[in-house]
Amino acid sequence: MSKFQFVVFDWDGTLMDSIGRIVSSMQRTAEHIGLAVPSEQATKDIIGLSLEPAIERLFGVLDSQKKQIFLERYKDEYVTLNTVASPMFDDAVNSLEALRSSNVQLGVATGKARRGLDRVWQETNMAQFFPYSRCANESKGKPNPDMLIELMHEAGYSPDNTVMVGDSIHDMKMASAAGVFPIGVTMGAHRADQLKAAGAEYIASSLTELSNFILKERL
Incomplete structure (x- = not known):
């Protein structure tokens, strides 16, 4: 059986071009509540983590009141205040449709x-x-493998026929820990060399390249 039966995607930076919005929202939130504003790269490095561990990695341990203020302000920034666009990548729909029409479960x-x-x-x-689908508030956060393990159990697939696609080192580490095939995409948080160092076995520079690779491997 092909190892490309069940393809699990990360969302931000993998299917949606939202990295700029996340970075600017995090920076604006820090500035608003008087914390040191993190660099663009430092902020990219936490993308993929659940929000609370991401905040702790960037700013250290905040007291409960300040953390709650940060969480509420960040959500306001990202959802309503930030004007940076976060569209789907141009080839997302066509690539997903190509996979779905070839009986790849997503x-x-x-x-x-x-x-x-x-x-x-x-x-x-x-x-x-x-x-x-599995979200950060429903399972242990990346790079813990529980999200993938739970999804495989629910969908009826094993690590041998599951693929994880993501733009961050946290996605690659989660995939490796779950024993599934890790594929990195370079449109988001981390570069190809960083993704490879974190365990990626294939790197795609677009979703079109990704879907073509998966469909070719299924022949």
């Missing part, structure tokens, strides 16, 4: 909370592609 494992994923799915009409 899923999502994301550092977003369920409310955030549902919101962008409603805005983009992308839920149609993903019968299986």
Whole structure:
């Protein structure tokens, strides 16, 4: 059986071009509440993690009141205040349709909370592609492998026929820990060399290249 039966995608920086919006929202939030503003690269390095561990990695341990203020302000920044666009990548729909029409099962494992994923799915009409999904508030966060393990169990696949696609080192580490085939994409948080160092076994520079690779491997 092909090892490319079940393809699980990260969301931000993998299917949605949202890295700029995340970085600027994090920086603006830090400035607003009086924390040192992190660099663009430092902020990219936490993308893929759940929000609270990401905040701790960037700013250290905040007291409970300040952390709550940060969380609320960040959500306001990202959802309503930030004007940086976060569209789907141009080839996302065609690539997903090509996979689905070839009987590849699709899923999502994301550092977003369920409310955030549902919101962008409603805005983009992308839920149609993903019968299986797991969010940061429903499982242990990346790079812990539980998200992938739970998705495989729910969908009825094993590590031997599951693929994880993501733009961050946290996605690659999660995939390796779960024993699935890790594929990195270079449109988001981390460079090809960083993804390879974190365990990526294939690197794609676009979703079109990714879907072509998967479909070729299934022949």
